[in-house]
Amino acid sequence: MGVPFVAVRGLLGSDLLTYRPDLLVQDNPFTPGEQVVVAQPVRPDIAVFHALQADRWGNAITPGPRDDVMLARAARRVIVTAETVVDTRLSPADAPHDTFLPAIDVDVVAEAPLGAHPCGLGRLYEHDPDHCRTYLAAAAHPHEFRAYLDRYVFGAADHAAYLSRVDDTRRAGV
Numbered sequence: 001m002g003v004p005f006v007a008v009r010g011l012l013g014s015d016l017l018t019y020r021p022d023l024l025v026q027d028n029p030f031t032p033g034e035q036v037v038v039a040q041p042v043r044p045d046i047a048v049f050h051a052l053q054a055d056r057w058g059n060a061i062t063p064g065p066r067d068d069v070m071l072a073r074a075a076r077r078v079i080v081t082a083e084t085v086v087d088t089r090l091s092p093a094d095a096p097h098d099t100f101l102p103a104i105d106v107d108v109v110a111e112a113p114l115g116a117h118p119c120g121l122g123r124l125y126e127h128d129p130d131h132c133r134t135y136l137a138a139a140a141h142p143h144e145f146r147a148y149l150d151r152y153v154f155g156a157a158d159h160a161a162y163l164s165r166v167d168d169t170r171r172a173g174v
Contacts, residue, residue, distance in 0.1 A: 003041060011037040047075035049101065050116040052124065054082035058103030059090040063122025065099060072105040081112040083124060098122075112159050117166065131166060 007028075012035060017023055028034040049068055051060035060080045062068045072078045080101065092100040115121075118131035138148035156162035 005038040007036040044075045046077045048079045051082040054085050054109045055090045058106035060101040061095040062099045068099045077107045080106050080109045081115040085111040
């Protein structure tokens with residue numbers, strides 16, 4: 001949105017104001033005697049989205065009505081991975097019930113089938129509850145989490161290798 005701050009009424013009187021010096025209480029310029037909390041905008045360095053489909057120009061379709069466009073515009077750089085990347089230009093008409101992310105907001109696109117794993121992706125595939133449990137159990141202990149990262153992230157040469165490792169784990173019943 002490009003604004004220097006955003007007014008948030010709901011934080012007035014909360015403990016957050018005690019612990020967050022970046023949240024300021026200011027007079028409302030439009031209603032004398034009323035105060036509002038102002039907060040700096042969130043500006044992530046990178047936002048990553050996984051799309052149902054993208055085109056080679058950077059237009060992407062993500063499932064359902066979501067805040068993806070707003071999040072993309074807040075980020076300095078945007079990466080989109082997609083189930084498929086097509087050579088025909090996508091438009092909002094291609095996404096009547098989904099979110100259309102325009103190419104102007106996207107820096108790079110990469111094709112990654114099953115790229116949302118272990119999460120699901122709208123109507124294409126469900127989440128993987130077994131792998132989610134594996135991840136959560138590992139994340140609770142630094143040594144186990146490092147082993148998880150070594151196996152599934154750092155140890156996989158590419159996305160296909162990651163999917164192969166997930167498949168091997170399923171077949172082994174781990």
